[in-house]
Each structure stands twice: as C-alpha cells, then as structure tokens.
Amino acid sequence: MRPDAEAIAEQVFTALADPTRRDILAALASGGPATATDLAGRLPITRQAIAKHLGLLAEAGLVTAAPGERRRVRYRLRSAPMQVAQQFLAALARDWDTALDALADHLDRSVRAAGG
C-alpha cells in the first residue's frame, strides 16, 4: 500500500464523515458546479458555514474552485480522490465469504442431484 493512497483516501473519508460536507458534495454531484451562495439557498446552512466547508474540501482536493470574483466562485466536484477511496472500499466489498458458501452449496447439491 502506498502511503499517499492512504492519505488521499483518509481525506475522502474525513470529508464524508461530516453530514454538512456530505450534503455539499451530494449537491455538487447531483446539481453540478455551484457557488457558496447557490448552495446556501439549497441547504439548511449559512453561507459562511458552507464557505468554510468548501475551503476544507478544496484543500483536500475534493472540490475545485473555478476562477471568478469573490462570491461568484463556482465549486465543482473532483472525482479523482473518490476513485482512490473507492478502490479501498472495493477490497472491503468483495464478498468472497458469500461466494465460497454458494460454491460449497452448489457442489453439495450437484452430488445429491447425481444420486450421491
């Protein structure tokens, strides 16, 4: 495991551990790029709180700010760190226990079907 992969994944999981940041990321994922003011209109949080969370998300590389005047800066989701984190989740989601149980059941059934 490369330690930098862990660092990226950790930032993703830290971001996702906070409900407000999950809401912000979900809003950007579903609605596309938005300003802090747009997001404040859609979410039950103050613009100041959203700006603070967006700053943190940008530092973690999870959102990126398009150049623009202050208050008109549009934030967009960056998928690359999510893909790194997804790879870690994939190892946890790969369910060999269930698959191997199914294999054992299948072998037992085939033998019974063959009159064993």
Added chain:
Amino acid sequence: MGFPDRIERTVEVAHPPAEVWAALTTADGLASWFGNEATIDLRPGGSARMRWTDGPTAEMRVERVEEPTVFGFTWQIYGLPEDDPRRTYVEFTLEPTGAGTRLRVVESGFAQLPEDAFRKAYDGNTDGWASELGELVAYLDAA
C-alpha cells in the same frame, strides 16, 4: 488505516478437485454459484463473462489454466469506472485432501494505482481542468 492489497480465503470442501475444477472453470458451473449467466473461453488470454440478474456484469480475462490445480483470471475492480484500466488478479488453488479439496482463493492488487491516478488525485486546484461535459461542449461548439 491499513487497507488490504490482497484478500485470501481457504475453504475445505468435501468434493474431489475435478468437481471443484468444473464448478470454477465451466460456464454451467460458474452460472450455478457465482453469476446467474456465464461464458468462458478456458485458455490463457481467453475471455470470460458473468452476468447477474440484478444488473452487473463482470468481464474476466483468463490468465492461468493448470487443470485441476490452478485457475487464475483478472477482472475489474468493483466500483471503479468501466474504462478504468486497473484490475485485480484472482487465483484459485486446488489441493486434494483425504476426503475432498482444500480450495484457496487469493485476490490481489487492490492497492495498485497508476501514476496518473495520483497525479489527478493530488493535482488540487488546477485551472482549466476540463470535465467530460466541458470537452463535449467545446467539441459541439467547434462543429
């Protein structure tokens, strides 16, 4: 955090290696316990495919075929985009025991990341990072 690069399981089954081999390497076998439908071209470099009735499919590439002891294939990492080149390697090893077979499965490669994935993941606030949609718009505008 310490996420795993490899997953390893060993199970004892009360059936001889030939039966286990058939379950692992034939379309009928795979469709009976793993996917809901399966096709397989059982030779190194051959393609195999599994489909589940609830939607997902898995495209596999057969890598090792040493009947009836080693069967290996690569497949995509679950959850990553379809065009992502990263794949994990799955290897089944069958060892005869008195009454049946000791079956070991090792899936490795979860921690692999190509350089460009790191570059993208770290490349924080770059200007002009064009999204697919941005590229499509530019393409349409140019046409």
